[in-house]
Amino acid sequence: MNLILMGPPGAGKGTQADTIKAAYPVPHISTGDMFREAVQQGTAMGLKAKSYMEQGQLVPDEVTIGIVEERLAQSDCQQGFLLDGFPRTIVQAEALDQVMKKLGGRIEAAINIAVPDEVLIQRTTGRVSCAACKTVYHTVFNPPAQAGVCDKCGGKLLQRSDDQEETARRRLEVYHQQTSPLLGYYQQRGILYSIDGDRAANQVFADIQEVLAGL
Ligand code: AP5
Ligand code: MG
Ligand code: ZN
Secondary structure, three states: OEEEEEOOOOOOHHHHHHHHHHHOOOOEEEHHHHHHHHHHHOOHHHHHHHHHHHOOOOOOHHHHHHHHHHHHOOHHHOOOEEEEOOOOOHHHHHHHHHHHHHHOOOOOEEEEEEOOHHHHHHHHHOEEEEOOOOOEEEOOOEOOOOOOEOOOOOOEEEOOHHHOHHHHHHHHHHHHHHHOHHHHHHHHOOOEEEEEOOOOHHHHHHHHHHHHHOO
16 A cells, blocks of 8 residues: 655644555655654754755755655565655655556555645644654643653644744645645546544544555
């Protein structure tokens, strides 16, 4: 099962990916998570990505394509994978097609989680996540039992630096300009499935499950 999870910043890609991978054991490949890890570790790639991410801009295609190509070539991706936040430009989508050709597989579904812009801003600006186990919460929609503390491991809950309102709005603009054209790209190929993401997470997941069952 080779899947792409698409949707604007805050749509719930990460949230749904966590549930999907519990039901279908495929590696979850989030380019955003990979970049944040590289920034934290201070690698050369992290240093390159940091300034773009802080400004809410996309990291250049050649950097992003390189890390995904490397990741998809690893053996755990042979039985399938779940891409989250990649591709985000037409150039990235074309590069992914080339990679799939080389690996001898194909993308079966691009699942788009659609959510209105103002809801997205509420979701991103209220998000906090555990510094230790990475579990994601929302201060209003999915609060931890004790503010600032992870329910699962007691770790400290932090806000992402690109979730400040100004940067969150910039990310949304960048999404509309550079990423939303991809919906047409996958629609033309007959593999786009759009889902109403402005509902409870378990309702969104039920629709995703229906799509996956039909593949
Ligand atoms: P990335 O990390 O991919 O961020 P994003 O696309 O902006 O998406 P988010 O992670 O913010 O949102 P999400 O859809 O995962 O939502 P979540 O489930 O957390 O990318 C970050 C940056 O990295 C980019 O800006 C760019 O610089 C760079 N980058 C990454 N990939 C790149 C690429 N391919 N090319 C170039 N650059 C790239 O949910 C959000 C919040 O809402 C949470 O608090 C959650 O609890 C809550 N929530 C979720 N679902 C629901 C629901 N149904 N109801 C109520 N609340 C909900
Ligand atoms: Mg995410
Ligand atoms: Zn935790």
